[in-house]
Amino acid sequence: MRPLLKGLLGVLLAFALIAGGLALFGARLAHRVWSPDPETIASASLEGLKAENRLTALVANYVAVVTSTQQRFGLSAQRTLIMPGRVRYEVDFGRLKTGDLVWHKDAHTLDVVLPPLMLEGPDVDPARMRAYDGGGLLLHFTDSGEALDGANRKAAQAELLRQAREPVPMNIARDAARRAVEQSFALPLKAAGLDPHVRVRFADEPDFPKPSSFVPMDHSRSVAEVLGLSR
Structure with missing residues (x-):
């Protein structure tokens, strides 16, 4: 009877050890699944942005008014052009690299460096352009009008971009x-139970200051902590 009892106790002890090991393994696995690495989440967000290709941050309309003058054969000709144009301010996500993301673990801060802002355009609608001239023989009997129009269009496009770069x-x-980029990185991190501070700057702007210590307002305990397995 005693050998049978000892055998039964041995089986129960072995079962308890196996069950405990499985519970510990399951807790650690759940902790990894439920508490994903912030850098992994940030990298996934980066790939999502790169798939979007470009972000149009702003679309602005401008109006250029330019005047050109030409003198030939002792005569002069003048023509003024009014050209409205639209300029898009864009970020090329295709130029983002993994090295442009830095996660500061102790400060719970993610730094993102974007490529310089791009200006696309100006997009001009010829139907909205207006040209005015002062008349004169030079415009009627020479090709001065075409030359002035060409010079005005070139100068007007440059003026539109100058205004856009103000x-x-x-x-x-x-x-x-x-x-927009802060939200793209912060939302997935918050959904994973983190409380990050996301900082975004452009590559042609000054470097970030050193991140200060950061204490999350609400940080959920991990599965291992709940089960007392983190000791």
Whole structure:
């Protein structure tokens, strides 16, 4: 009877050890699944942005008014062009690399460096362009009108881009792009139970300051902590 009892106790002990090992393995596996690595989440978000190709942060309309003058044979001709144009401020996500993301574990901060903002356009609708001239013989009997129109179109496009590069619209476009990218990285991290601080800057802007220590307002305990397995 005693040998049988000892055998039964041995089987129960072995079963308990196996069950405990499986429970520990399951807890560790659940911790890995339910608490994914922030860098892995950020890399997945990066691939999602690259799949989008480009972000149009801002679309702005401008109007250029330029005047050209030509003198020939002692005569002069003048023509003025009014050209409205639309400029798009874009971020090329295809130029983003893994090295452009830095996760500061102790500060719970993700730094993202974007390529410089791109200006696309100007997109001009010829039907909205208006040209005015001062008349004169030079315009009627020579090709001065075509030359003046060509010079005006070139100058007007340059003027539209000059307006688009002014500090105010550039700052508005950068701010809009930063907010969009911050949300793209912050939302998946928050969905995983993290409380990150995402900082975004452009490559042609100053470096980030050193991140300060960060304490999450609400951080859920892991499965191992709940089961007392993290000791």
